[in-house]
Structures are given as structure tokens and as C-alpha cells.
Amino acid sequence: xxxxxxxxxxxxxxxxxxxxxxxxxxxxxxxxxxxxxxxxxxxxxxxxxxxxxxxxxxxxxxxxxxxxxxxxxxxxxxxxxxxxxxxxxxxxxxxxxxxxxxxxxxxxxxxxxxxxxxxxxxxxxxxxxxxxxxxxxxxxxxxxxxxxxxxxxxxxxxxxxxxxxxxxxxxxxxxxxxxxxxxxxxxxxxxxxxxxxxxxxxxxxxxxxxxxxxxxxxxxxxxxxxxxxxxxxxxxxxxxxxxxxxxxxxxxxxxxxxxxxxxxxxxxxxxxxxxxxxxxxxxxxxxxxxxxxxxxxxxxxxxxxxxxxxxxxxxxxxxxxxxxxxxxxxxxxxxx
Amino acid sequence: xxxxxxxxxxxxxxxxxxxxxxxxxxxxxxxxxxxxxxxxxxxxxxxxxxxxxxxxxxxxxxxxxxxxxxxxxxxxxxxxxxxxxxxxxxxxxxxxxxxxxxxxxxxxxxxxxxxxxxxxxxxxxxxxxxxxxxxxxxxxxxxxxxxxxxxxxxxxxxxxxxxxxxxxxxxxxxxxxxxxxxxxxxxxxxxxxxxxxxxxxxxxxxxxxxxxxxxxxxxxxxxxxxxxxxxxxxxxxxxxxxxxxxxxxxxxxxxxxxxxxxxxxxxxxxxxxxxxxxxxxxxxxxxxxxxxxxxxxxxxxxxxxxxxxxxxxxxxxxxxxxxxxxxxxxxxxxxx
Numbered sequence: 107x108x109x110x111x112x113x114x115x116x117x118x119x120x121x122x123x124x125x126x127x128x129x130x131x132x133x134x135x136x137x138x139x140x141x142x143x144x145x146x147x148x149x150x151x152x153x154x155x156x157x158x159x160x161x162x163x164x165x166x167x168x169x170x171x172x173x174x175x176x177x178x179x180x181x182x183x184x185x186x187x188x189x190x191x192x193x194x195x196x197x198x199x200x201x202x203x204x205x206x207x208x209x210x211x212x213x214x215x216x217x218x219x220x221x222x223x224x225x226x227x228x229x230x231x232x233x234x235x236x237x238x239x240x241x242x243x244x245x246x247x248x249x250x251x252x253x254x255x256x257x258x259x260x261x262x263x264x265x266x267x268x269x270x271x272x273x274x275x276x277x278x279x280x281x282x283x284x285x286x287x288x289x290x291x292x293x294x295x296x297x298x299x300x301x302x303x304x305x306x307x308x309x310x311x312x313x314x315x316x317x318x319x320x321x322x323x324x325x326x327x328x329x330x331x332x333x334x335x336x337x338x339x340x341x342x343x344x345x346x347x348x349x350x351x352x353x354x355x356x357x358x359x360x361x362x363x364x365x366x367x368x369x370x371x372x373x374x375x376x377x378x379x380x381x382x383x384x385x386x387x388x389x390x391x392x393x394x395x396x397x398x399x400x401x402x403x404x405x406x407x408x409x410x411x412x413x414x415x416x417x418x419x420x421x422x423x424x425x426x427x428x429x430x431x432x433x434x435x436x437x438x439x440x441x442x
Numbered sequence: 443x444x445x446x447x448x449x450x451x452x453x454x455x456x457x458x459x460x461x462x463x464x465x466x467x468x469x470x471x472x473x474x475x476x477x478x479x480x481x482x483x484x485x486x487x488x489x490x491x492x493x494x495x496x497x498x499x500x501x502x503x504x505x506x507x508x509x510x511x512x513x514x515x516x517x518x519x520x521x522x523x524x525x526x527x528x529x530x531x532x533x534x535x536x537x538x539x540x541x542x543x544x545x546x547x548x549x550x551x552x553x554x555x556x557x558x559x560x561x562x563x564x565x566x567x568x569x570x571x572x573x574x575x576x577x578x579x580x581x582x583x584x585x586x587x588x589x590x591x592x593x594x595x596x597x598x599x600x601x602x603x604x605x606x607x608x609x610x611x612x613x614x615x616x617x618x619x620x621x622x623x624x625x626x627x628x629x630x631x632x633x634x635x636x637x638x639x640x641x642x643x644x645x646x647x648x649x650x651x652x653x654x655x656x657x658x659x660x661x662x663x664x665x666x667x668x669x670x671x672x673x674x675x676x677x678x679x680x681x682x683x684x685x686x687x688x689x690x691x692x693x694x695x696x697x698x699x700x701x702x703x704x705x706x707x708x709x710x711x712x713x714x715x716x717x718x719x720x721x722x723x724x725x726x727x728x729x730x731x732x733x734x735x736x737x738x739x740x741x742x743x744x745x746x747x748x749x750x751x752x753x754x755x756x757x758x759x760x761x762x763x764x765x766x767x768x769x770x771x772x773x774x775x776x777x778x
Contacts, residue, residue, distance in 0.1 A: 333706055347723075352710050359707075367703025370669055371695075374688050374718035381715035382706070387683075 110135045111418055112175045112205040119160055122360045122429060127160065128176070128422040136209045143192045143210050143219060145182035147202040150418070151233040152178065152425045152437040153267070154331075157359040176204035176421075179238060181222065181229045197224050199232050204421050206441060217386075226400050234410050234436045235399045239267035242353055242385045244395035246329060247272050250383060251351045255280040257326035258345075260317070262286040262336045264296040264305050265411070267436035268353060271399075272329045274408050277301045281327070284320045286336055288431045295434070299409055314339040327351070333358045334365050341368050350380040360429065411435030417442045446471045447754055448511045449540040455496055458696045458765060463496065464512070464758040472545045479528045479546050479555060481518035483538040486754070487569040488514065488761045488773040489603070490667075493695040512540035512757075515574060517558065517565040533560050535568050540757050542777060553722075562736050570603055570746050570772040571735045578689055578721045579607035580731035582665060586719060587687045591616040593662035594681075596653070598622040598672045600632040600641050601747070603772040604689060607735075608665045610744050613637045617663070620656045622672055624767045631770070635745055650675040663687070669694045670701050677704050686716040696765065747771030753778045 109132045116129040138144040159170045159177055170177060180202030184192050189212045192198065201217045202208040210219040222232045234240060246268075247253055259276045263269040264285025273296065276283045285296040285305035296305035304320040306313060317339050324345035330337055334357030337350075344350070358365045372378070385392075402408045413433040415424035421439045428437045445468040452465040474480040495506045495513055506513060516538030520528050525548045528534065537553045538544040546555040558568045570576060582604075583589055595612045599605040600621025609632065612619045621632040621641035632641035640656040642649060653675050660681035666673055670693030673686075680686070694701045708714070721728075738744045749771040751760035757775045764773045 337706075352706060355707055355710055364705045364707065367705055369700045369703055370673075370688060370716075370718070371691055371700065373716065374691055374720070377718050377720060377723060379715060379717035380706075380709065382710035382713050384710070384713060387713060 108135045108207075109133065110205055110207045112203075113418065113421055114173055114175055115160055115170045117172065118162060119360075121362050123157065123160060123422075123426055125422050125426070130419055135207045138186055138188050138209050141189055141211065143184055143189050143198075143212060144186040145180075145198060145200050145202060145208050145210055145219075146185050147180040147182045147200070147206060147208065147441050148197075149181045149230055149233055149414075149441070150178050150202065150204060150421060150439040151180065151237065152421065152428055152439060153238065154354050154356045154359065154429065156425065157429060177201075178203055179217070179233060180208070181232050182208065192219070192221070196221050197229060198222060199237070204418065206418060227403055230412050230414075230436070230438055231403060231410065233438060234267055234412065235271055235403055235408055236396050238385060239436060240271055240399045241388070241392050241395045242268050243271035243275060244399060245385060245388045245391050246351050246353050246383060247275050247327075249388070249391060250381065251327045251329060251349050253279045253281055253327060256282070258282040258284065258321050258323055259327040259329060260284045260286065260321065260325050260340055261302075261329045261331070262308075262340075263331040263354075263356060264300070264302060265292045265434060266331060269329070269331050270296070270300050270410065270435070271408065273300050273302045276327075276329075277303075278402075278407060282321075282323070284317070286317070286332070292434060295411075299411070308336055308339075318343055324348075329353060330355070332356045334361075337368065341372065344372070344376055344378050346376050348376060348378045350378065352380060352382045356429070412438050414438045414440050416440045444471045444543075445469065446541055446543045448542075449754065449757055450509055450511055451496055451506045453508065454498060455696075457698050459493065459496060459758075459762055461758050461762070466755055471543045474522055474524050474545050477525055477547065479520055479525050479534075479548060480522040481516075481534060481536050481538060481544050481546055481555075482521050483516040483518045483536070483542060483544065483777050485517045485566055485569055485750075485777070486514050486538065486540060486757060486775040487516065487573065488757065488764055488775060489574065490690055490692045490695065490765065492761065493765060513537070514539055515553070515569060516544070517568050518544065528555070528557070532557050533565060534558060535573070540754065542754060563739055566748050566750075566772070566774055567739060567746065569774060570748065571607055571739055571744055572732050574721060575603035575772065576607055576735045577724070577728050577731045578604050579611060580735060581721060581724045581727050582687050582689050582719060583608050583611050583663075585724070585727060586717065587663045587665060587685050589615045589617055589663060592618070594618040594620065594657050594659055595663040595665060596620045596622065596657065596661050596676055597638075597665045598644075598668040598676075599690075599692060600636070600638060601628045601770060602667060605665070605667050606632070606636050606746065606771070607744065609636050609638045612663075612665075613639075614738075614743060618657075618659070620653070622653070622668070628770060631747075635747070644672055644675075654679055660684075665689065666691070668692045670697075673704065677708065680708070680712055680714050682712050684712060684714045686714065688716060688718045692765070748774050750774045750776050752776045
């Protein structure tokens with residue numbers, strides 16, 4: 107009998123997670139009940155929001171209980187189905203979690219299991235530009251940040267799954283597009299492969315001055331994935347009527363005390379707006395996002411890069427690496 | 443020959459202004475040049491934003507130079523006119539400043555001199571509900587804060603010129619309307635005269651707990667006139683998709699070091715939006731604001747209260763009192 111390896115939340119991290127916070131267990135492969143579908147996961151998406159799941163009530167997502175399997179989206183293959191809409195062999199997007207096999211319910215359960223068209227785009231794209239990171243980039247930039255030709259946008263985590271897409275969409279709208287990333291290699295990639303006008307290394311000496319120099323006309327949009335010291339450097343450069351769209355606060359998830367917020371006297375003086383957003387609030391925009399992103403991907407207008415770790419057992423290590431900024435592109439685990 | 447008393451900015455305040463920061467001088471009454479209009483001021487509006495004028499480059503308004511006459515809006519009477527649009531005896535709204543007489547230019551100079559209809563509303567109303575405070579309340583609440591029936595709004599400086607109007611407009615839209623003010627007398631006035639559902643005394647022990655109790659369903663809109671510790675108490679009570687409209691930061695104008703900003707992890711979790719706004723950016727909405735506010739005032743749907751100090755020489759004292767929250771209603775100086 108096949109076994110189902112599962113990675114559980116063993117204990118809540120204090121600050122940055124460590125390998126000891128996770129536990130791998132082996133259980134029997136579950137049997138789907140009436141109306142349920144059994145899938146075998148092929149790729150697992152690792153995303154910064156998962157850090158929030160590990161804390162008790164601190165983040166924007168409902169936390170996991172201790173001993174629960176780590177949450178996450180997967181691309182998977184249907185193994186057995188008790189629902190007429192799914193057949194063995196179908197490739198699906200699934201709320202498959204950090205495990206080999208998952209029992210899923212078809213829609214209207216949320217998040218819904220759904221078939222994906224691997225002719226439209228390869229499987230991993232459904233966890234990247236056609237998945238949560240793609241929707242986030244699309245809705246956050248195009249629907250919320252009011253991009254205007256010739257204005258300046260700053261995108262933190264510029265080579266990350268969301269940031270890399272935001273930069274490319276911003277360039278296609280003719281914005282002066284400045285990325286922020288950690289290290290010269292990532293910065294070079296952002297400019298050469300993704301088309302950012304410039305990319306500033308936040309780990310280098312004189313980061314704030316370099317950012318200011320890269321934005322001679324100030325900053326009109328900050329697509330914020332990181333927060334902390336990054337936002338602190340962006341804040342005084344914000345122009346009148348600037349928009350700050352907070353998609354993530356990667357630098358703040360592992361802090362044990364809150365990072366001080368931005369100075370509101372500057373917000374008032376500059377008529378700045380800041381808004382936090384979570385893509386799952388914007389479900390009605392997602393079909394359009396998928397349609398447009400798939401077309402742009404097929405036309406070569408969008409490039410993506412995956413950072414794939416092979417083997418479920420290495421998911422904790424890949425996840426911790428991503429939180430340290432060691433990934434280079436969309437962080438994925440491929441099931442061996 | 444008549445003299446023109448003028449109150450100048452003598453030195454920049456360190457923190458809260460003192461009487462020593464102002465100087466009263468007497469100069470000859472000026473003569474209007476070609477196309478100019480000479481007015482004699484009758485009422486001067488004192489507003490918190492003026493504190494910002496006194497600092498060098500720190501606020502959202504262009505600072506005054508030392509030795510310049512303090513800026514401000516007045517209701518005035520035309521004394522002599524070299525412009526066909528104005529005649530002696532006309533009552534006007536003027537950028538009249540802290541002085542007996544002012545030479546003004548008619549439109550298109552900004553801010554423009556303009557005739558006011560004292561049959562529509564008494565002169566002081568043109569510095570209150572039909573003036574800058576009225577436009578600010580109208581645009582900030584109705585155009586920016588998305589008021590929705592049954593939601594909860596918190597209004598700081600609830601008896602102030604702006605806050606008192608915001609509360610009345612919010613009640614007319616059927617919001618649960620909670621004021622914040624300093625002292626039991628103001629709180630009683632906010633509830634009894636202005637119709638706030640509750641008003642919480644921020645000077646009393648247990649302010650934050652009392653605010654939470656007054657907002658059993660959380661807070662959907664914060665119309666923020668004060669900032670500082672007030673916003674700090676509001677912040678954790680904000681609901682999902684709450685809107686914070688920052689109209690002023692009275693508690694922060696006199697600080698010598700910046701107040702820490704709000705925690706953005708909560709902003710992200712709750713999908714909060716914050717925006718700073720300045721009414722002069724919304725000029726196209728002002729005619730509608732004046733029309734609606736005049737009608738509501740005539741119908742008795744809006745009540746106002748003026749706090750009038752008589753004598754230009756007492757303007758500094760009245761201004762400092764207002765910054766300490768000693769005013770009760772719209773702060774005005776009546777020229778003797």
C-alpha cells in the first residue's frame with residue numbers, strides 16, 4: 107500500500123522558522139468519499155503568506171493548528187474521482203497542501219479544485235503567472251495602483267513571483283520601472299531578463315541614495331512586497347498623490363516586535379494613499395487576469411523563472427530559503 | 443490716516459506656539475493697484491493647518507517667511523475696488539490674513555476673492571459649513587470615505603469645525619457615529635446638539651476601552667483630524683476593508699519628533715486603506731458642497747457653533763487656545 111508523506115506544523119516559529127518547526131509523517135493514502143476527488147500532487151507552490159499560517163492569529167490568514175498539514179496550492183493529477191466533473195489523469199489546480207496525496211472537494215468548496223489546460227501553459231505556470239502570484243500582480247497593479255504612462259513605479263522583491271510580473275506589466279504600460287532585489291545577480295536579471303529600467307540592491311551600501319538616484323522624478327507607485335527597511339527608503343521619495351499598494355510585508359513576517367509604521371504627516375502633505383490587499387478578495391477579476399496573462403505569456407510578453415526544489419521532504423528547507431531571499435524566481439517543490 | 447494692524451510670524455515655534463512667536467505691527471492702510479481690491483476684514487478663520495505655515499518646510503502647506511503676515515481666510519467688506527466685479531460695500535470671502543485691511547486680486551488669482559451671499563447664510567457660515575471646514579467634511583466623507591448605512595464611523599475632534607459637520611453628515615447617512623473629543627462638556631454637546639450616537643472623552647481614564655465599547659461592531663471609517671494617540675486607539679478596532687481618511691493630524695503638528703506610524707501588518711490583514719487629503723485638491727467638488735451644505739443649513743439639518751474671540755490683537759491667544767483644544771466650535775476672530 108502506497109504511503110502519503112505529509113509535512114505538519116510541529117511548533118510555532120519564534121521569528122524566522124527553522125527545520126525543527128516542521129515534521130514529516132507517513133500515513134496511508136486516503137480514500138475519497140462520496141463526491142470527493144483524490145489527487146497526487148506534482149508541484150507545490152511555496153509563498154511568503156505561508157509564514158503567516160504558522161503564527162497564532164497574527165497574520166492575515168487563518169492560522170494552522172499545531173499538527174496540521176502545511177497549507178498550499180498544488181498542480182496535481184487526478185488519481186480517483188467520485189465527481190462527474192473530474193476523471194483520473196486530469197491535471198488540476200488543487201488546494202493540495204504539503205503532502206503527496208490529497209482528498210479534495212470540487213466546487214463550490216473553497217478554494218475550488220479545477221481542471222487546468224496544460225496546452226495553454228505548462229503546469230508550473232498555473233502556480234505562477236496564471237496562479238496566485240499572477241492574479242496578485244495583475245489586480246494589484248492594473249486595478250488598484252492606477253498605473254499611468256511616464257510615472258515611476260518601484261517594485262520590491264523584483265525577481266520574486268509577484269514582483270517579476272508586476273515589473274513586466276508596468277513596463278508594458280510605459281512606466282519608469284525600478285526594482286529592488288537582494289544581490290547583484292538578481293538585480294542584473296531584473297534588468298536584463300525582466301526589463302526593469304533599473305534594479306537596486308538593498309543589501310548594498312548606500313541603498314537609499316541609489317534608490318533616490320534611480321527615481322529622479324520621485325515615486326508614484328510603490329508595489330510593496332517587503333515592507334520594513336525597504337518601505338522606509340521608498341517613503342520619503344513618494345510624490346504627491348502617490349499610491350502604495352501593500353501586497354506583502356516579507357521583511358516583517360518574522361519580526362518579534364512590530365516594525366514602526368510610516369510617518370503620516372508625510373502621507374498628509376503628499377496626499378499619499380496606502381492600501382493593503384489580498385487577492386482572494388478580488389475573485390471576480392481573476393478570470394480576466396488568467397485570460398490576459400495566458401495570452402501575454404503565449405506571446406512572449408511575459409517571462410517567468412521557476413526555482414524548483416525536487417522532493418517534498420525538502421519543502422521546509424526551500425521555504426526557509428525563500429524567506430531568506432535565497433530563491434530566484436517562483437519557489438516550487440516538484441514531487442519526486 | 444487709518445492704520446492697518448498686522449500680525450506677523452516673528453519666530454518659528456519649537457513645539458507648541460507661544461505668544462512670543464507673533465508680532466503685531468501697525469502700517470499704513472495700503473492702496474489697491476490697477477485691477478486690485480481693498481477689503482476690510484470682519485471675521486478671520488483660525489484653523490489647525492496654520493500651525494504648519496509656521497514651520498520651515500515640515501508641513502503640507504508652503505511655509506511663511508519670518509516677518510510675513512500670518513495667512514488666513516476672512517469674510518470682509520470691500521472698501522475700494524479697481525475691478526469691475528467688486529464694489530464698495532460688497533461682502534466677500536477673501537484671503538485676507540491676520541490684518542485689518544488687505545489688498546486682494548480678483549480671480550483667476552488663487553485663492554480667489556469672491557462675493558458671498560449673506561442672504562443664503564450669515565457671514566461666519568462662509569468660514570464654517572460653507573467654507574473650508576464644510577468642504578473638507580463634505581468631500582472627505584461623501585466622496586472619499588465611502589459611507590455606508592449601518593457601518594460605524596469614528597470622528598476625532600468631534601466638536602471641531604470639520605468634525606462636527608462630518609458627524610452630522612454621517613448621521614444623515616445612517617451610520618453609527620462615534621465622536622472623540624476632549625472633556626465631558628464637549629462630549630455632551632456632540633451627542634445632544636450634533637447628534638453623535640456616542641462621544642468618547644480622550645482625556646478620561648480608559649479611553650481606548652471606552653472607544654472599543656462604543657464600537658461593538660468595530661470601525662469601518664476613521665475620519666482622522668487628530669492622529670497621535672487617537673489614531674493609535676482607533677487602529678486595532680478597524681474592520682476588514684476599513685477606510686481611514688486623514689484630514690488633519692492636530693496631535694502631531696507640535697511634536698518635535700515624528701509620531702510612530704500605524705502597523706502595516708494590520709493594514710494588510712484587514713485590507714485597510716489610508717489616504718491623506720487636502721481640500722484644495724478637490725476644487726471641482728466645492729460648488730456642489732456649497733450648494734448642498736447651504737440647503738442643509740437652511741433646512742436646519744446642520745447645526746454649527748462658532749467660538750468667537752473679539753479683537754485682532756487676541757488672534758494669537760485664540761489660535762494657541764485652539765491648538766490646546768480650548769475652542770468649542772469653529773474658531774473665529776471678529777474684528778472690533
